[in-house]
Amino acid sequence: MRTPLSPLRLFEPRSLRDALRLLADEGPLVPLAGCTDVYVSLNAGAPPGTRFLNLWALDELRRIEVRGSTLMIGALATYTQLARSKPVQARLPMLAAAAREIGGIQIQNRGTIGGNIGTGSPAGDSLPVLAAAAAVVVLQNARGRRQVPFNRFYTGYRASVRRPDELIVAVEVPAVDGRQWFRKVGTRAAQAISKVVMAGVRADRPRVALGSVAPTVIRATRTEAVLAETGDVAEARRALMTEIAPIDDLRSTAAYRRRVAGNLLERFWADTGIADRRSPIAD
Ligand SMILES: Cc1cc2nc3c(=O)[nH]c(=O)nc-3n(C[C@H](O)[C@H](O)[C@H](O)COP(=O)(O)OP(=O)(O)OC[C@H]3O[C@@H](n4cnc5c(N)ncnc54)[C@H](O)[C@@H]3O)c2cc1C
Incomplete structure (x- = not known):
């Protein structure tokens, strides 16, 4: 059931200073920015609070x-x-x-x-x-x-x-040295929540971060170390399997997420390996 809006209270600060004062004096308040996540929970009848702080004017x-x-x-x-x-x-x-x-x-x-x-x-x-x-x-x-x-x-x-x-x-x-790479895998190209999402930076010390494979987004530091030390992506893929813990949920299965995460790692390494290739994220 949708959340009835009349009992909810909305504070509308006009400056950051006012917003912070309201949080201090009237808190706890739920900050609202674009409201695209909060509105979904209101619509589902599971509001994150009853008193809100609208930041949109700041x-x-x-x-x-x-x-x-x-x-x-x-x-x-x-x-x-x-x-x-x-x-x-x-x-x-x-x-x-x-x-x-x-x-x-x-x-x-x-x-x-x-x-x-x-x-x-x-x-x-x-x-x-x-x-x-x-x-x-x-x-x-x-x-x-x-x-x-x-x-x-x-x-x-x-x-x-x-x-x-x-x-x-x-x-x-901070300045990021190296070739950057991003890939999101969802059910379809538009309006789909990621089954697995990965960002990478190809540098002397490569960086690899993934979403939807653990309770929080993670940096795959063991995988990064293998890539830095050996450049062997097959070995790095094995390391990655030890540091992700995906789950089965509505959107996907743990097994599929593991497979996709490994594939994305290999794609990252292949796409960013050839120096004169077009930027891997310039479509
Ligand atoms: C149809 C649809 C499609 C979507 N697709 C995607 C997608 O493809 N990928 C994706 O990642 N997300 C997606 N989302 C989720 C959502 O759009 C994003 O998470 C978006 O970035 C939320 O930003 P917002 O400003 O709307 O946050 P809000 O809904 O205003 O707030 C979200 C949360 O952050 C808190 N918050 C907001 N701003 C601040 C602040 N400045 N300080 C402290 N706390 C704050 C709020 O209190 C709340 O808990 C989708 C949502 C919908 C409805």
Whole structure:
């Protein structure tokens, strides 16, 4: 049954400062960004709370800019913005590629990177990119900011270190050296939640991150070590099988996910191995 809306309360701050004060004084409040995930739970009659904080008017959280060697992405940046952003295309093309494959156009216009992080689904498509890019999540409350390496942000299934009075305000991405690669495997090309999603960086120390193969998105560090030390992708595939723990669920089976994860690893290595080949993510 749908959630009746009349008992719900909505706070509408006009600045980040106001939003953080409301979180401190009126909390706990459920932040709302594009609402594409929250609305699904409201529609299903399982609201994440009864008091909400609408962030949509906070344009200061929408900026994408380069500061020194760091790409700064505001939490409210939408997938449409990310896919079109020149700095993202130039520095983090695997994120532009992920953004183009998330949902349909309506979802891309509303869905935000902060919301994808906030939901923390193991199938969130931007998350392996952030893991492979060694991104940093910037959290802020009324008292100040802190930076949490993305790879330490989640503590379990949909659980994170974010405190109730904190907002995700930005993601900082250091320069990524090497060839970037992204691939999402779902039931069909559009509007499908990933069965397996992978982002990789081909460099002296390769990076491999996957979604939908564990309770959280993971960096496959043993697999990365085998690739760095031996370059033997068959051996790396065996290592990968020891560090993923996919499950059977509505969307797929554990066995299929294992097979696909191994295939994606081999594809990553093959696609990024030939130096003069067209960018593996420029379709
Ligand atoms: C039809 C459909 C298709 C979809 N397809 C995909 C897909 O292909 N790939 C994919 O990864 N996802 C997909 N999604 C899920 C969703 O669109 C994404 O997770 C999106 O990024 C959520 O962003 P949002 O701004 O809408 O988040 P919201 O729904 O507003 O919020 C999501 C969660 O994050 C929290 N939150 C939001 N912003 C902040 C913040 N700044 N600080 C702290 N907490 C915050 C909220 O409290 C909530 O818990 C789809 C959803 C729908 C309905």
